[in-house]
Amino acid sequence: MNSEFVIAVHSLVLLAHRPDGMASSEEIASNVCTNPVRVRKVMSCLRKNGFVDTREGSGGGYRLSQEPSEVTLADVYRAMASGSLAPSWCSGDPESDCLVGSNMADVMNAVFCGADQQLESYFESITIGSMLSRLTAKARA
């Protein structure tokens, strides 16, 4: 799994947790434990997909543009990491004269597409809001 997906989810949850719903890339980066440039790259992608609004300039930063309970991890997954399940490495060779070697790449690809859908439907059941609930539940314990 793509680690940008993790950063994206973490960032959205953090925004949802903020009373004013806002944070700068530096604040997010320090909370996530990475550098602001990486955060900005991820947030830029989230903006393009309508998850957050951006305000440049002094006092700017990011703000959630949807209800936390309306955003599922599947939405985020589709935006950030869709298809990332299949390994880049590819098995077999289409030019092979063996039944197995020549068709494995295609069949394997189909298997991973199915796996990706399965994953997506699992992520459908988790929202940014429910992630926040889990966090508070964990903190209470």
Place this chain on the structure above:
Amino acid sequence: MNSEFVIAVHSLVLLAHRPDGMASSEEIASNVCTNPVRVRKVMSCLRKNGFVDTREGSGGGYRLSQEPSEVTLADVYRAMASGSLAPSWCSGDPESDCLVGSNMADVMNAVFCGADQQLESYFESITIGSMLSRLTAKARA
């Protein structure tokens, strides 16, 4: 996803396809398109998990030790790549005094455990035998 999982599945399917159910690491490697050492490492793991028998020495190689229709991709996944879904990169910091930053790693981990189970149950529905059927179906088309 681990590419060794792909090599393992490919190798098992190839063995299932062979009339005598046998192949050497070199034959497998050329079919998979990788080098024999890598194949032997993967096969060594499959042997330890009871999927294949090994015969060393001249004329040796690997042979399936279970019925192709009895071996699911979930079995292979558990042996080769269990837990590989979660990215190695970890978000947040347990020492943080923020609710979100300090508990995110745990919650994220739980999410990925669930995803892993979901994946596993999907792989449960695919066997080495059914992979072979898909290949022949594809070749016929």
Place this chain on the structure above:
DNA sequence: AACAACTGTAATTGATATTATTACAGTAAT
């Protein structure tokens, strides 16, 4: 107008993970 605090993005470097290669000891058939 000048400054400070931001985002957006490209380019570079450094770290880490993945894959291929080389080498060689051990085993079994001929």
Place this chain on the structure above:
DNA sequence: ATTACTGTAATAATATCAATTACAGTTGTT
């Protein structure tokens, strides 16, 4: 003995991932 294999460690080559540096553009503040 020789040949054809597996098992495994060590090394080298390559690709991927993450952090850093640099700087242009935007906006609020004084």
